[in-house]
Amino acid sequence: MNGKDPETVSRRRLFGLAGAGVALAGAGAAAGFGAARASDGPADGVVAFRDTHQAGIVTPAQDRLHFVALDLSTADRSAVQDLFRRWTDAAERMTSGGEVTVNGAVGLNPQSPPTDTGEALGLAPSSLTLTFGIGASLLAKLGLTDRRPPALIDLPRFTADQLEPARSGGDLCIQACADDPQVAVHAIRNLVRMGFGTTEVRWSQLGFGRTSSTSTEQATARNLFGFKDGTNNLKAEDPAQLDEHVWAQAADGCDWMAGGTYLVARRIRMHIEVWDRTSLDEQEKVIGRSKGEGAPLTGQAEFDTADLAAQGPDGEPVIPEDSHIRLASAESLRGVRMLRRGYNFVDGSDGAGHLDAGLFFVAFVRDPGRQFVPMQRALSRKDTLMEYIEHSGSAVFACPPGLSAPGSYWGQALFV
């Protein structure tokens, strides 16, 4: 629990599970998921909200996502600033397991709608993280284009992009990740509600099953193609690599973003019905890894280094020229790496007899133009995997540094 406000009670205390009981209950629940998951989250289920960097980036990836992109419905800076302040206060409470406001769900004026919607009552903090990002269009609407970071680019059109405007862009974003999907949804729902009149939802995405690990302590998860995803991801345990590839630096040309990062989101629809009719051999060649172990086709174990030069008896590369891991590898991309933090999704069905399923790709990079763009150019032109996927949504946001100073709030640097 944070110490700022003694009234910030855990939602659980309402139900008589005070003090140590909360921790015990949390530990018991975590044990049920087995050893691999037990170490994923902090023991008390609370990820620090105030830190050097925003939580939800290199903190251990939780299993559930609710991501929302919002548009401003006003150009009034003071209204936006006021909302960001109120959002920050609510976010800090909710990440520590509290309600939007103290006793907001049932303890206030019965003639008023509750200030907290209530569906998280009795639920643990669940490692909730709330990560805030700003789109270039927000700066334009507020007349702050002089504050636009050079790295906050508009992505170019890529080959085979099928982007839907209603799933793309946005003036700002909030990424909620948690162990419990209801906790993530509760957070987004309440923040959206607080924004009515100042912001409106542009698009929103639910995700389940992280597809990347952001810590060496996490096992590599699988995407809906059934393959381990993110084996070579950047990890929290390698701060030098994070400084080089993830965190914006003061020298990058934008003071207010130093210690922040850029979020690239891509909604990637997978034609899983077609994929499922593909032979195992073909699937492994498309990816460049074995499906079971996740080893590169030139190795035995998941973390073996892929030998891109190795040739088979037929003289062809063992890892095919158009395979996914070759095209996406740092070697092929002159050392480009990124921190991936994506999620699987199934948004019901598409009305034509197929599941609307795929990967909600989220990557955090220091410079989208130098990192994401070359990779996506290579993939969209050559990757055999493109036959099974289509990119239906796209957005880029600048995620400012963490709120380590007490009382500081989201987006504060824009208003000073």
Added chain:
Amino acid sequence: MSRRIPAVLLGTGAAAAVLAGCTSTAPADNAGGGGPIAVNATDTACAVATTSAPAGKISFDITNGGSKVTEFYLYGEGDRIMGEVENIGAGLSRNLIVEVPDGGTYTTACKPGMVGDGVRAPFTVTGNAQRQVDQNTKLAEATAGYKRYVDSQVGALVPKTQEFVDAVKAKNVERAKALFPISRTYWERIEPVAESFGDIDPKIDGREDDERDPGVGFTGYHRLEKDLWVTGLQPDSPAIADRLQADIADLANRTKTVELTPVQLANGAKELLDEVATGKITGEEDRYSHTDLYDFKANVEGSQAAVSALRPVIDEKNKALGTTLDARFADVEKLLENYRQGDGFRLYTSLNDDDKKKMTAAVDALAEPVSQVAGAVTA
């Protein structure tokens, strides 16, 4: 009509006690001390004989010298309706008595064609009438003010529905189609009050696919809407039309004695916006005629009338809320004006997804502060 069980909106004994002694429909013999103020309304002008009056009961005599049906309003801050007369036909005169206890700047308005903001002018009220200004008095004035609004709407609903009914019975389909959204306007503005009489609403405003008790048929506005737009007038259409008028008359009779509490006013304001969110933005309500935007506008006006009646109490409890409400109501009105066509509105089917998204956002933005009103006035 809302798709849920109607909430009972009738006042309790306690509420009636609060209201006792606060009616404002007293005779006009002491009006303003100087006799009625003449208002000459035309299709383009609204000439008020004098632009100021002392606080207390102020009486207006409105004469419609234009060719369009008109309305006359006296507004307070935030377009709070101090008093109004609806449905003044060409060549007719009507009297309006308004109780204005506080001095300040008000606004007079005529609305030729009964659309838009009307022809407005400032009107000054001087001094202050003697009265108790405690909390209960203000709340009682709010409910009494809203009651006057309900009365004025019912007063127009009855003749306007009669015109519609007559057109149906005369098999004048084009005229009936034109009158359908107009007569519904008065209904939609006060729908939560009508819904409080749980048995009337399904008869007047039920949908074809609503579940009904055995032997109870599909009647009311939407049955006639279907006849006019889809199936053509049926042998029983005239009987359905007469039945609608009888149900409206029943409603008018019952509203005479309805007692409302401030919380009911506030919740009524919110429910009208819920109607918009669930019935109009979906195009569900007027599914045959697609005249949903008329209803949309009427729901918003009705919501604003209830909020405006409570405005002095809101201002006392939470000044910022009143300002926010003004701005958000104005945003919705402005958005709706984009869809004007002549004196009416475009068909809902001509709107695209982007239009509907804008409306959803504007109604969400408005409904959130409106939902705070009940808490504010009871705080």
